[in-house]
Amino acid sequence: MAEVALLDVSKSFGAVEAVRGLSLSIADGEFVVLLGPTGAGKTTTLRLIAGLERPDRGDVVIQGRVVTDEVPAERDVAFVFQQYSLYPHLTVYDNLAFPLRSPARRMDETTVRRRVQQVAELLHIEQKLGNRATALSGGEMQRVAIGRALVREPALYLMDEPLSSLDAKLRAELRLELKRIQRELGTTILYVTHDQIEAMTMADRIGVMNEGVLIQLGTPREVYERPSSAYVASRLGTPSINLLPAELLGDDSVPPNVRTVGLRTEHIRISSAGRTGPLARVHWVEHLGDQNHVHLKLDQHSLVTLADPAQELKAGDHVSLEFTEPLYFDQAGNRVGADGLRGHA
Amino acid sequence: MAEIRIETVAKTFGAFAAVKGVNFTVEHGSFLVILGPSGCGKTTTLRMIAGLELPSAGRILLDGEDVTALPASARDIAFVFQLFALYPHMNVRQNIGFPLRCQNYPRAEIRRGVEEAAKLLRIDHLLDRRVGGLSGGDRQRVALGRAIVRRPKAFLMDEPLGALDSEFRRLMCGELRELHDRIDATTVYITHDQLEAMAMADRIVIMNQGRVEQIGTPQEIYDRPNTMFVADFIGAPPMSFLDVHTSLRRGDRRIRIDGVAVEIPEVFEDRSEGKFAIGVRPENVTFADVSPLRGQVIGAEYLGTTQIVTVMTASGQVKARLPSGNAVRVGESVGLALRPDRISLFDAISGQALSSALHDGGYRG
Numbered sequence: 123m124a125e126v127a128l129l130d131v132s133k134s135f136g137a138v139e140a141v142r143g144l145s146l147s148i149a150d151g152e153f154v155v156l157l158g159p160t161g162a163g164k165t166t167t168l169r170l171i172a173g174l175e176r177p178d179r180g181d182v183v184i185q186g187r188v189v190t191d192e193v194p195a196e197r198d199v200a201f202v203f204q205q206y207s208l209y210p211h212l213t214v215y216d217n218l219a220f221p222l223r224s225p226a227r228r229m230d231e232t233t234v235r236r237r238v239q240q241v242a243e244l245l246h247i248e249q250k251l252g253n254r255a256t257a258l259s260g261g262e263m264q265r266v267a268i269g270r271a272l273v274r275e276p277a278l279y280l281m282d283e284p285l286s287s288l289d290a291k292l293r294a295e296l297r298l299e300l301k302r303i304q305r306e307l308g309t310t311i312l313y314v315t316h317d318q319i320e321a322m323t324m325a326d327r328i329g330v331m332n333e334g335v336l337i338q339l340g341t342p343r344e345v346y347e348r349p350s351s352a353y354v355a356s357r358l359g360t361p362s363i364n365l366l367p368a369e370l371l372g373d374d375s376v377p378p379n380v381r382t383v384g385l386r387t388e389h390i391r392i393s394s395a396g397r398t399g400p401l402a403r404v405h406w407v408e409h410l411g412d413q414n415h416v417h418l419k420l421d422q423h424s425l426v427t428l429a430d431p432a433q434e435l436k437a438g439d440h441v442s443l444e445f446t447e448p449l450y451f452d453q454a455g456n457r458v459g460a461d462g463l464r465g466h467a
Numbered sequence: 468m469a470e471i472r473i474e475t476v477a478k479t480f481g482a483f484a485a486v487k488g489v490n491f492t493v494e495h496g497s498f499l500v501i502l503g504p505s506g507c508g509k510t511t512t513l514r515m516i517a518g519l520e521l522p523s524a525g526r527i528l529l530d531g532e533d534v535t536a537l538p539a540s541a542r543d544i545a546f547v548f549q550l551f552a553l554y555p556h557m558n559v560r561q562n563i564g565f566p567l568r569c570q571n572y573p574r575a576e577i578r579r580g581v582e583e584a585a586k587l588l589r590i591d592h593l594l595d596r597r598v599g600g601l602s603g604g605d606r607q608r609v610a611l612g613r614a615i616v617r618r619p620k621a622f623l624m625d626e627p628l629g630a631l632d633s634e635f636r637r638l639m640c641g642e643l644r645e646l647h648d649r650i651d652a653t654t655v656y657i658t659h660d661q662l663e664a665m666a667m668a669d670r671i672v673i674m675n676q677g678r679v680e681q682i683g684t685p686q687e688i689y690d691r692p693n694t695m696f697v698a699d700f701i702g703a704p705p706m707s708f709l710d711v712h713t714s715l716r717r718g719d720r721r722i723r724i725d726g727v728a729v730e731i732p733e734v735f736e737d738r739s740e741g742k743f744a745i746g747v748r749p750e751n752v753t754f755a756d757v758s759p760l761r762g763q764v765i766g767a768e769y770l771g772t773t774q775i776v777t778v779m780t781a782s783g784q785v786k787a788r789l790p791s792g793n794a795v796r797v798g799e800s801v802g803l804a805l806r807p808d809r810i811s812l813f814d815a816i817s818g819q820a821l822s823s824a825l826h827d828g829g830y831r832g
Contacts, residue, residue, distance in 0.1 A: 159635075160603070160635075259505040259506045260505050261504075261505050284615050287629075288505075289504050289505055289659030289660070290659065290660055290661050290662075290698075290703060291504065291700055291705070292504070294703060294704065319703075319770065322768075322769060322770055322771060323768045323769070323770070342769055342771075343769060346769075346771040357769045358771055359772055360771075360772070380570060386771075386772060388790065388792070390790075408666070409665070409685060409686050409689075410666060410685075411661065411662075411663045411665050411685065411686075411689040411701060411702055411724075412689075412703060412748065412749065412750055412788070428772065439803050445740050
């Protein structure tokens with residue numbers, strides 16, 4: 123039985139259709155990430171599930187129960203917001219204990235203490251339990267906010283970019299932690315982000331959203347390797363996929379209805395000029411530390427690909443390109459297979 | 468534009484030392500990024516440069532002039548904050564011109580200044596629009612316009628892109644850097660995002676607990692971290708460390724990890740027996756069946772083009788960045804090859820990098 127389901131849900135705010143005919147089901151213990159740019163409808167989707175918004179159409183089901191008309195408190199979900207909202211006059215301990223002390227779920231103080239202690243250790247804030255919430259750094263405050271959701275054991279966690287205000291190192295740590303905690307406790311999480319690394323590394327399934335529509339739902343590997351459209355392809359991968367007009371390849375094997383060819387860095391092989399294949403010029407090499415991007419010019423088109431650390435390239439070099447297994451897209455931007463048909467790739 | 472010198476500047480808040488004697492120089496026309504975890508003192512440092520905090524010790528020189536005790540308004544510096552506040556009831560032109568109006572510039576001069584700034588930011592077509600209807604990017608450009616219209620000696624930016632989503636942030640990075648070059652500005656920029664720092668900076672200052680850990684070009688900092696803190700802070704995932712217990716002699720080109728001799732850059736100092744850490748970045752680790760340096764795969768993170776594979780060895784965890792096409796099974800035993808010329812060597816107690824062919828410039832990146 124699906125733990126959580128959205129059945130053809132729509133929501134408008136005035137003239138803006140924030141969510142359009144969204145259907146999604148999340149299995150018990152599954153970690154689903156909604157990925158999309160600002161304004162895609164991700165946060166509205168979370169708020170609809172939490173009961174903070176009411177759908178114009180469609181239903182929300184949690185543990186087999188239609189909750190569309192229930193108020194948030196009845197739904198047994200915990201929400202972690204992007205902007206942490208802690209009680210500034212309380213200590214970290216009391217902030218964490220707060221949800222457990224609510225009249226709805228009275229718990230004895232020994233149990234409260236144990237849960238708070240556990241969660242504080244999990245999030246590495248056990249040294250700060252006595253501090254005032256206002257005496258914490260931004261990263262610590264966000265960990266307390268996550269901790270406040272974790273002390274409860276709801277049917278579903280809804281998380282709205284909970285890591286986006288943290289620094290890169292802490293974000294990477296918490297990403298792994300959150301995934302580990304989710305696996306160990308078997309919790310069900312619906313997580314919203316615009317960060318593709320978070321989506322790729324944490325999700326069991328990724329839902330790519332744009333303009334209120336869920337465009338593709340699948341495992342990270344499916345969405346990355348078999349994107350349904352050029353849009354989805356461009357959401358994932360660093361550097362992002364190169365989209366070029368099909369005729370540039372000058373290859374007879376490209377089906378006639380293909381308009382755009384998608385080349386990820388792993389589809390491009392660079393060799394010294396003179397080999398067969400299109401000739402390109404190295405425009406510049408961008409050093410980003412772990413990733414060095416080579417910017418190439420092919421006719422008037424720009425391509426970006428990862429530099430092979432063993433290959434010394436410099437601006438002005440002429441190189442031959444070889445393309446292996448590119449992705450094909452038709453006029454409408456939908457992906458088609460090597461036979462020119464949709465859904466056969 | 469200006470040169471900014473920070474001389475042994477310190478700042479304490481009550482018993483808490485936020486900045487503990489920091490030295491660096493921002494040269495004319497250069498783009499300097501201060502990078503560090505939250506609480507490292509980077510914002511306090513920037514606020515002292517701006518004149519929003521008074522240093523407890525040390526001096527700040529702007530073009531050779533001691534401005535340490537001058538208030539912000541007397542420093543001719545523009546500050547751009549993370550959360551840019553525009554005046555919603557004014558249009559773009561009035562927002563950009565506001566700082567000049569406050570200083571009672573003649574109307575014609577305000578007009579000229581605003582139009583120049585708008586052209587530089589490529590928002591001249593928006594001048595008569597209300598700011599309410601603008602996209603996030605254009606609002607950010609208006610905020611920048613308000614900073615550059617005064618033509619200050621230097622720009623200080625405190626995570627100006629922090630509130631934007633990642634794609635857009637990347638685009639704005641390019642734009643900011645281009646703008647900096649176009650107006651020949653001197654910029655000090657604060658971020659905790661290392662990709663931003665790598666993409667924009669001429670030089671990066673890494674701060675930790677109120678101190679400077681390292682100053683260098685992005686490539687230097689990445690390839691030759693001075694300390695284990697820097698090695699660990701920069702890179703996603705960060706550098707892996709293998710523990711070794713050994714002694715070292717000048718001229719050594721090998722070190723034993725877990726009984727296996729591994730090639731390293733030539734060591735330039737003699738060290739008695741002690742604990743050391745061998746640092747290697749994920750892209751410099753490959754799997755090699757024949758290698759006697761072995762470990763067990765404990766996890767793989769799929770990232771699309773590449774995957775990060777974590778291997779547990781007897782001397783510690785190593786992360787390798789491999790093409791995602793390589794089949795890797797959790798639990799299998801693998802041989803590891805480390806790219807010899809890119810291995811860093813640290814004193815595991817002090818965290819300081821040892822002098823070697825890599826760290827003393829023998830290697831040219």
